[in-house]
Amino acid sequence: xxxxxxxxxxxxxxxxxxxxxxxxxxxxxxxxxxxxxxxxxxxxxxxxxxxxxxxxxxxxxxxxxxxx
Numbered sequence: 001x002x003x004x005x006x007x008x009x010x011x012x013x014x015x016x017x018x019x020x021x022x023x024x025x026x027x028x029x030x031x032x033x034x035x036x037x038x039x040x041x042x043x044x045x046x047x048x049x050x051x052x053x054x055x056x057x058x059x060x061x062x063x064x065x066x067x068x
Contacts, residue, residue: 007035007043018050025058 003015014034021030030050035043046067053062 005036007037010034022052022060022063025054028052028054 003011006014014032017032018030021027028051030052031048033045033047035045037043049066049068051064052060053064054060
């Protein structure tokens with residue numbers, strides 16, 4: 001659902017960036033800036049910072065997100 005709220009022009013870039021980061025077992029941090037569509041057709045510009053908690057083999061256990 002989160003991806004569907006991203007501006008259409010930015011959606012593919014953000015989705016690829018996040019998935020690439022998430023699948024790489026050595027990456028623990030991801031950061032991107034993008035626009036979200038709000039329900040009133042306005043938008044919100046944000047900086048999304050995420051930390052992936054991984055086990056000792058690099059498997060993702062949890063993703064913590066912070067938005068600015």
